[in-house]
Amino acid sequence: MANALHVVVCAGIVPDPLQTLEPITTPTGPGLKNEMVLPAVLDPWAACALYEAANLAQKNPGSKLWLVSLGAKAKLQQVMMTIAQKVPFELVPIDGPIGGFPDAHSTAAVLAETIAALPGLDKTKLLLFGGWESATRGAGVTLQLVGERLGITDQFQGVDQIDLRDDGSFEVLERVEGGKHQASVCAGAPAVLGWATGNLAEPRNNPQVGMANMRTIMPALQKAKATKLDANGLSYVSVSLPKQQRTTRVVKDLTPDEIAAELVAWIGAE
């Protein structure tokens, strides 16, 4: 139990990437058309964080894994029907607005308050996980702000790998410019890790894990506290779809030699 960890994964829910998105104006600010009926998935990079966390918890007996998620209860329930079958976790739902337009600082404040109040959480064992950016706001700041609010000053972003050592210290690989990783060694928890893709494949659905998770997920969803998010002075001047539609020239009748010649000329042109 020397390396028993308390891993908290922050993960939002996002529209399925295959859905067409259309911005609209709502009484509370910008939103997406039919947002509540769009199929949703767990935020992709945060999902990688969840799978890495579960792998870490499994390898270190005595560890605990919480999944803290802010979103509309109905959407959370829909997404959990799938995610619950992947890995064992305890869901901590917060009933609030979904989407990329609410302010990240408000989101972070709510998440930090919730995490600080988790029963049984030992902050000296805490690894705070999440995606390094969401697929909605994509700001890459929420996890960092949660970490600051919890007083954690060892933070890593764009993480692809963590290797835990026997003494509790760990090595982290973070993505940096130029396709490189920066390698760092941290003395141990507490720390914040914003995950990129990681190295694990998406776990297969396991109905037994799903049933065990759902026993606690449904009551947790029923008890989820409702929250509102402050704008913090953030206002939207405009929200729109990109208008640029290119006139595509479709070339069907050229031989490979002719196409190659055209491409080489294009490559060499300034």
Place this chain on the structure above:
Amino acid sequence: MENILVLTHADESGSALTKASLEAVTAGVELAARLSAPLTIGIVATDTKSAAAALDSTGARLLAVSGEAFAQARYATDAAAVEAICRAANATIVLAPGSSRFTRVAAGVAHRLGGFIDTHITALSRADKIEASRWFYRQRIEAVVSRDVRPWFLMLDAGTHAAFAGASGAAKIEEVAVELPALRTTVSGFRLPAQDQQTIRPDAKMLLVAGAGWTKKQPDGQIHVAEAGKLILGFLRATGASLGSSKSLVDQGGEGEPVLPFLTHMNQIGQTGATPRHAKGLSTCCHGEEPHVVGWRFIADRRAISLDPNCGWTRGKADVVYVADAFPVMAKVNALLEAAKG
């Protein structure tokens, strides 16, 4: 009245500013001129003298944090350095490059100062106040935002401004003292992905995107992964292009399907990958929204080679689509490029 601070940091040499930092300087100089606001530039480096000299012609007040502790990027030291500079500058607007080093700490520092942050800013507009453009939902929706609270941190995406280039001079630097917390993290260096050569080149003019079609059965009923790899690497060698990949091609390794050994998740573009900026992009054997919409948002001139003449994702997204088999086309392209080199 606004008071503008631009944060900059040195590259791996420890003394020269990064290109992204110089781009942020340009943004700061332009914004300060537009708002008639005072400009301060903060420098984090091992040795700040040459960096400061390069900024002399900005006429800005120069604040610096220097020393061995700041040779490497690390949350605790960088956050302390940036916080100290921000407090010394007492700025209302803080511009910073969206580098991995500063994106790791800027939000934390904004919180320490009671400020707010917006990231991935691609443009700063309007003459009399500040409005910032950024993308939401992975480059699918564009918004212009404003905030009436200060300090307001704005992280600028790379490639959105020209790098500052002015005459060097004997700049006056104000050193800022930093009180470091106990350090629990040691940076041990950089690692390249396990691959034959580096295929990710952010400064390249061209991006080659490889799709899953490269590893599918060809007209002879066989898979030709080795040949595909040779063609792709040959093109990269001849052009100096950077290599991007669709998610499906990268994911195949975990699904037991044939893979191109030099591809990693770092090459991935799209929803869960990068959205790189290059002047030109050539996609090969790709089908789907990921490479053509999300991953290509900031590619200026786009061409595609695809067997599917009706691919809905290339129509309206690429400038030219060649309906052809990429294997013979790329082989010929490589031969022509090699011949041209002599």
